[in-house]
Amino acid sequence: MSDARSIAEAVRSGETAASEVVDSSLAVIAEREGEIHAFNIVLADEARAAAEAIDRRVAAGEDPGPLAGVPVALKDNICTRGIPTTCSSRILEGWCPPYDATVATRLAEAGAVLVGKTNMDEFAMGSSTENSAFGPTCNPRDTTKVPGGSSGGSAAAVAAGFTPLALGSDTGGSIRQPAALCGVVGAKPTYGFVSRYGLIAFASSLDQIGPLATSVADAALLLDVVGGHDAADSTSIPEAHASLAGVLGEGVSGLRVGVIDELSGEGVAPDVLHRTGEAAEALSAAGAKVEEVSVPATTYGLSAYYLIAPAEASSNLARYDGVRYGLRVDAASTPEMNEATRTAGFGDEVKRRIMLGTYALSAGYYDAYYGKAQKVRTLIIRDFATAYESYDLLLSPTSPTTAFALAEKTDDPLTMYMNDVCTIPSNLAGQPAISVPFGTGDDGLPVGVQVLAPALGEAAMFRAAAVLEEAAP
Amino acid sequence: MSDSATSLEGWEVVVGLEVHAELATRTKLFSGSLNQFGGEPNTNIDPVSLGLPGSLPVLNRQAVELAMRVGLALHCTVQPSVFARKNYFYPDMPKDYQISQYEEPINVDGWLELPSGRRIGIERAHLEEDTGKTTHVGGSGRIHEAGYSLVDYNRAGVPLIEIVGRPDIRSADEARAYVSELRAILVAIGASDGKMEEGSLRVDCNVSVRRRGDTDYGTRCEIKNVNSLRSLGRALDYEAARQVDLLESGEKVTQETRHWNEEEGRTHSLRSKEEAFDYRYFPEPDLVTLDPDSAWIDAVRESLPALPAERRHALAERAGVEPAEVAVIVERGLDALCIDAIGAGADPARVITHAEHNLAVEGAAGLDAAAFAALVGMETGGELTATQAKQVLAEMVDTGADPKSIADARGFEAMDTGELEAIVDGLIADNPDQWHKLCEGDQKLTGFFVGQVMKATQGQADGKVVNRLLQQKKDG
Amino acid sequence: MPGRITRDDVAYVARLARLRLTDAELDTFTQQLSDVLEHAGDISALDIADVPPTSHPYPLANVFREDTPVPSVDRGEVLAQAPVAEDGMFRVPPVLGEAP
Ligand SMILES: [Mg+2]
């Protein structure tokens, strides 16, 4: 399948029927979904009906929009009216939201065709998509390996050619890390760039929806469609942003790029470091001024993140109590019913984080844990601000390693958490970052490099990403 | 255990009240479904007020404006504020956390002046969302005996202002006066309908007792489910007596929440002590800082009407009485009428008396001040007796007619003394025994004769003149 | 930073979070949470009493909606998703006590 931009052009011009595009997407899915398990649900009938509607509009001389006929997959934590939205959790199994997420509405208005909801780590808690109640997703590049997570289903769907575009959500790296491990482009925009309305919350002050695509241009196109102010999300940035798809050819000449010391050393595999070095050279060759830079507080990102995110999650996930929707395990009283429901409905990783977060907020521990973590967040923002006084962009690996084997890290939560060490600082700071495929590691599996930018620095970030994509080995 | 006979002598009651008032917005605090409940269940709901996954709150500007009105009316400082989550599980709380304000509330540090002139401190008045409503089925609707419960979320998300008073209240009467005054303020500024019986104004009481002269506070209990001013007084009296009983018998008061049972007339412990409540407050990440600028605050302040305390002071000053004496008049909204009537030259004392005793009727506030003043003038000028004036006043409220024409139509004119004297003489002749006893010194019989005169004159006699006549006859 | 998280602490937070743990789970979770918190110990060494906390990464203020009604969601659609509904309401087992 070709890229989203070409598909939309062909559909809008009447050269290709959306129905054909969707059929070929469904055919690829039929072929490989059994071994990959990217989806929690494939919406074949709905997708065909939507594609036919697009074709009728084109035939009637209308323009269905910039994503006309482009098949898209949505991470299964994005609400879709009347379509099951589960967060890959037993607790929401079968639940159909009575409303659409803002991004789902914007995609439909842009002519995109939803073909399925993708698998994920339960409630987006994980880095391997193994924490799904419905079984893991496999990496399309090597099905014995994890696709990364938590947007592993979305990354795998794009990498397997099921859909050219997918949306994921990124709380601590959950778009960028699976993008890196699956060899696709994945971006986390500035906090507030994309509406969270209808995104089922994991950690509200960190969550952002973002694009996964086979190319930087497609990622920009998708972000252009779903981004922008939304009155339904109080944290949505009011200012309009310029088109990202329009800046891609501008190059990096004259830009100053800092390679983050703290994220490019200990704990990162040598082959990944090697590719990061090559990426720095590529930017330099394209005219950027590249240097090493220290952003000291990023060292504390992991610690702060694993207090803040669970704390917010413990509150966000309280509503799954068996009263209004989702699973109920009956019991003699409401408190016991709540407990039986939550005990049966949540997997271990979710329970672990709920308890960790409850502890971090509980009487007597708030100041030492949650309060302190929020201060560290300030330090990280300050250190980034200092770095951005001298640099336009920063560079680091996306993930410390290439894709690891299924079940390799499931017994050791802390080791699993280390996967997010390079991606977490951007979430804590609310700043954008993008992962671009940049060659392979010693094992032949994809390596991603990460370009970081200050808040609302998406344009420069995408320009650098386009340069890296062009230069990738 | 306790009974009302317990003497509180030697003890001081310390009360701090937390009042929750529903704000009179059209829609909910964080979403667009109607602020309207009590009707068909679950018909004013939306993703936010149901706590559906993925839903997000957006703050209602009008709720903020009303909260600021409350704060400014209570002489609070309006400051930048932050919403926080209060986490606890309960089925009527759709997200299993309440969005409230914790460390940084919108209004802080104010006061409310009671009619007595005492000022009760206001610690804070913050915005928060209401819960849904749980109905208990079976076990006669009692929570502990119910077979199951049903939840209606129409009320979930309705904006509340929680007004936390300082522990400055020293008696049940004062507590009632505080709630009445607060309610009057809320209604006056249009923030709430203030209906306690319908639950739009809810009062939780923090009560402790201490020996007179002590400066430290005793251990307090929080009393919930006080649904009327009457229950408020009863509950506080009961609870104070209970605590005094405990302390006098050498026991301790346990800090806990207690439930007021209206039928039994007692409070009882609400929950077992070992159950933990650890609300894990933290800043609400889905909402941003609320920081009204001074232009907005000033505009709200300027739009406030005169408040009851100010109005009491204004009328009291004009009438030459104490503010407490005109509290009822202000409550009835008759203060402007009184001030205008006094301004038109009416005798202040008569104006106040009429307003307090003879104008407790609907429509009284619509009375024409000049006509009211004219009536009082007729009375003080001797053209009408007090009783006649009262009757004329009632008709003025009903018909809007002027006092002179009402008095004329009724044939009212001050009776001349000669006419009255004839009536008095006739009555003495008809009731020789009673007259004898009166002359022997049984003063009760004065009332008998005055009453008879009034009867004979259909209330048109001036009581003072009749008394004087009787005295003259006795002395005579 | 406070001392190690204990088994009792984990039992306490599980109760607060309405989760039931078996004895074996209690052991495992205590160990795992202890590992994570121990790792988080690196921030305890930081002397940052004067640093203000950040709760919102992109600070905004005064975001409002107007007090304008929107139609209610359909009760039938919502109740159809409810585990148990009755008389237009959500049915739950006995609640045992008042809200705190
Ligand atoms: Mg309170």
Ligand SMILES: [Zn+2]
């Ligand atoms: Zn409250």
